[in-house]
Amino acid sequence: MVIPMTDVIPIPMELHPDPSADFTLTGSTVLAVSGGAVAEPTATWLAALLRHGTGFALPITVGAAHAGSVIALELGDADPSLGDEGYTLTVRPGSVVIRAATGAGLFHGAETLRQLLPGSVETAGGRGPWTVSGGQIVDRPRYPWRGAMLDVARHFFSVADVERYIDEIALYKINILHLHLTDDQGWRIAINGWPQLTAVGGSTEVGGGTGGYYTQDQYRQIVAYAASRYVTVVPEVDGPGHVNAALASYPELTCSGTAPPLYTGIDVGFSSLCVGKAVTYQFLDEVLGQLAAMTPGSYIAIGGDEAGGTPPEDYTAFIEKAVQTVAAHGKTAVGWAEIAAAPLPSGTIAEYWDTADGGASLERAVQDGVKVVLAPANRCYLDQKYDDNTTLGLVWAGPTSVETAYDWDPTSYGVPAAQVEGVEAPLFSETLTTMADIEQMAFPRLPGIAEIGWSPQSTHDWSSYRLRLAAQAPRWEAMNLDFYRSPEVSWPAG
């Protein structure tokens, strides 16, 4: 069966199917790339994926037009209204042409083509025929920020795990990986001049395991891998709360001068940097400065949530300082929406999460005129249980069914449209220890958040989405991606 264009998730902005124009990938198909070197990494990536799945040679040709069966990646001459992430994908009997103004657009188009091929293309020697439905797709995202947040602090995850997650989120056109690098239970990024942060602060995790951390080279490797999938890493160092691992490493960062013990439980809101001490700002400047230097993206996240251990006037003073420090290093600050209690420059991004605070933090962010990323916990928190049968996960904002995660609209939170930067799906890891755990919680909810971030609101419809979602299962099985077979969805027999 040929996969219909409507099965692509996130569903494209415009679909023009033409059943008389199906294309079949064969042993003589070539991959032609034109318009400049920016297109080449995506061609290399796509060729590797398709060669692995089909066993075909799929040679890459650069520049010249090709007369035979061709998949073409063409950079340039794109409709300007498709913006800097949009693309067109045109399927005719002899060719598939992906055209975009940018490398990101070409990559998104290539991910769409991947989803139009049978799921078994994900395994070595998959089974064809490799037929792609004919017609044209015209596509661009609804929002610029389509985020996934991964907590590597509560439990540490290896570079390989993070790279695998990047591949999984990029399949659904997520373009931001917000990496929660520090918390009470662990400090996961090496900072020159502060070796105890990782030696002590990185030495454990929730439940008392051995933890871990990324060297600066490993962090750069993650950033580069993400960039190759057109995903921007937004690193987060949380403060003034969620800092027990830092305080346990450097007693001078506490007001008392005494280091607390390492913490391996899952309470929140008890630790605080000492806001009145000069060393706190030296620490902040060196940490944020080194992160900024290693991060090509424009954003650095400063946390700012659940600062129950910090007096309110200290809190606003700290946030003001942290936002200024990020700016001094040439980046824009992102924080959880509580940061709106402090004065914020207009480009700042406030991320709304706390559906239990009655929207107070969100209202302040709207009044401040800052940009808002919507991650309402009762919709977007992938760490919440699906239902009573879920063994992993927390319950404070849930349970969150696949339908609940999918069936909402970012414009319904009272944020003026011009202030909505996008949506994000956070995955906190108090209860998650393996890649399979990550996948069980993210899939199948993450594609729903991705579709909210990318597709026009007019396409939003749970009753058809659940059928389209079911059609992803063969691909996930071929990828060995461990998803939750929620009873809300009629999964095909595996």
Ligand code: TNX
């Ligand atoms: C709230 S979300 C937190 C995290 C927890 C999470 C668990 C946010 C900004 N703070 O510290 O890990 O709940 O769901």
